[in-house]
Amino acid sequence: MNNKEWRLIGSGVPIFDAKNKVTGKTRYTGDIKLPHMLYGKLVLSDKAHARVLSIDTSEAEKLEGVRAIATPFNTSSKKYNSALRFVDHDIPKTETIFSQTVRFVGDRICAVAAVDQKTADKAAKLIRVEYEELPAVLSIEEAMAEGAIQLHDNVSNHLNEIKVSVGDVEKGFREADFIFEDEYETPIVSPMAMENHVSIADFDDEGKLTVYSSTQNSFAIRNILSDVFDLPQSKVRVIKPTLGGAFGSKIPAVLEGPAAALSMMTRQPVMLNFTRKETLVASRTRHGAKIRLKTGINKDGTIVAQAYDVLTNTGAYVGSAYNVVGAMSHKVFKSYRIPNISYTGAAVLTNLPIAGAMRGYGSPQAIFAQQRQLHAIAKRLDMDIVTLQRKNLVTPETVDPVKMGSPRPLDCMERGMELFGWEDKLKWKENKNTINNGTDKQEQTDSRRNVKRGVGFAIGCHGNGVYGAHRDFIGLRLKMNDDGTFVLETGTHDMGNSLITSQMMIVAEELQAQVNDISAVEADTDLTPWNLGDYSSRGIFVTGSACLKLAYAMKDLIIEMASAMFQEPVENLSLVPYRKVRSTLGKEASFQEIFVYAQREHETDMLAQVSFGSLAARTSFGAHFVQVEVDTQTKEVHLLDYVAVHDVGKAINRMSLEGQLEGGIQMGLGYALSEQMTFDDQGRLINNNLKKYKMFTASMMPEIKIDFVEEGDSPGPYGGKSIGECATVPVAPAVVNAVADALGYDFHTMPIDVEGIKLMETLES
């Protein structure tokens, strides 16, 4: 399948709108200024749990330039689930546009619209909220305690468990030579797209609500708005301008509802734009998790049984609470040939910011535990971790090809070891331990005596689409223009991941066109066919496949029209570069000529349209290797080398694959070493700006080597599979394994920052 010569597939094509982005021309949602547009400001709760008794807006109303104040008392209070995926999706509804009972510091109480931002900000400060405080539960334990206050009346704090198992886990444990039980904890972190959440709502006098929003999920947002405001969907239009990053945080409805409420009151467009602090507390976080992992293993290193017991902290409202623990349940089965596995997972409601989707969607938490424990077991049993991995990882030969395709985590590991020089680095360590003065020059200087080196790696996996959970569907349309170029109408949302570029490449490849010959209309619920939303690493696997089907449909149209034009059978005809049809008898016509012929002789438009539902699940894999130096005095971790190898089936756009992987590594490094949202005993976020919340900067990054395993036989386009989410999954366990190797500590938590290491030191001594 991969022997074909590609013109475009597998090459590196810059993102389609790169030139506008480097000159500052790109219009993100926050750059749009509609005539008569008002600016909004939300009033957010400063209590973790309280009843709102009254909202005094009198002072704010007196302020010149204030146009409307929307409160829970004058706005729709219909409950919804912000993570709704399709119109008949049945998940618990706990959220309202504004809250009469606030459930976390950052919960939405009301919103002001004014002629400019300054006035709106000022007015918001003048609003007085009277609360009756309620007890707050700020941790999983508190929320689950006997007699704990319940956040909602339609669900309990401890949401329903999801249980999945294969084999006989109890029997597996009985027969295992060794059993290890560990408990791991992962932090609450922020997706932190550089563009804050922003929405503009424009309710006109025809009763139509148009919303421009930084969203990954236009069609679902339309469903929510239509439901909450009781508008038919013909009267709701959601448009996604260019997105400044998303990483899952822009899946749920966040600002669309409040902006719409203000616009409906004023009949003027209203922009609501989060500040960074608001994005941190009032958008979405990654679920913090507690994972109890029990593993049964034999003397020869064969893992015979594994049991996961997971609790996630889902914050104050049920958004994607069930989906994340549900998705996690799939991931723990994918990488290893373990005959007996059980998984029990439940989300727990607490009075903290709402957790939702974030790149990896459950995988980073579960795989951290899995990979950390495996390394710890190797150490405890004095086994070679590489041997242990080789013994247990799935290979194409060990799985049902119909269900799993051709999984290649082992190939990723072997290639990664080679690129990283795993054996050499291990030898270096051994030598250093036996020859005490050290062979490495750096080691001989006195100032570096406190530096310890370590190496580690981890294998990670993530899915492709949502097949198995629910429908996984997209419609696409391709129109030929009069000159034989094309417009692609796609309900997808490019988040910077080149999703649109990849679609253009596929269409151009199949239609013997150039990427520039295709332009795209992106997610607009009135214009583009339906799409589920851009999450679950659907981009290449589902949308790419749909796009291939679309290109074939257009190809058929062109060939049929050319056949009529040439009076030759279709078998004689083929497409040739650029945008031409040629017959075996030597006739040739450009797409433009064919278009003109179709219009003139047949009065027919050259329009292809397809529906595509994904009917397969595949897993993407990656192996990451890292070498670290830890300064035992300052407790600082310094990253030396980094290698990442991913099983992507087949590279579609190599440049965007590399770019997403490098970005996923940045995110994972923060997860491992520096990022964590911390709260005080009132539930207030302590590190509520980018000074205190520490993302990795350029000079903290290691040099990164990347490679791909491309043995594609997946049902994705040309065998292609996803990278976006998988990219970040192996990072944190690889780094923590390396730090554990350097210091000899058995870490069970992240991040491993200065405090994290100090804590370990006290525990170990």
Next chain:
Amino acid sequence: MEPLILNINHRNYQIFQVEKNETLLSVLRYRLDITGPKEGCSTGDCGACKVLLDGVAVNACTTLAHRCAGKTIITIEGIADAGNLHPLQTAFVEKGAVQCGFCTPGMIISAKALLDVNPKPSRDEIRKALDNNLCRCTGYVKIVDAIEEAAEMMRKDDHE
């Protein structure tokens, strides 16, 4: 109140009723519709709003507008020369340094400030020059590559 006169991308702008505490970013984005500089934090921590102020890269969100009178301000919109991309812009496109692009204006401004004083920076020097510019998409890898490449292109241009 006297109007404030700012020289932005080689043109003079008169802005009326600018308050003492109004930031340069607010004047650029909301009064003049110069939206290339982005607002990622408004606390001086992300660098998305960077502009060149007399050739030095500064965060427009923490720079007061009235302090910029009499100075030369260059925003991302003023980097290309009459539609011809600056080598930094070309390299950012070609090397894949642009993903969502939200950090890109600030990155290019910081890179320009660096190359103006150090035409042959090491990768570490480039990284250091970007330490007040956050990016969530790229891991900075291709951004550093692009700046290296642009520096080389510019040195070649100089020699020709």
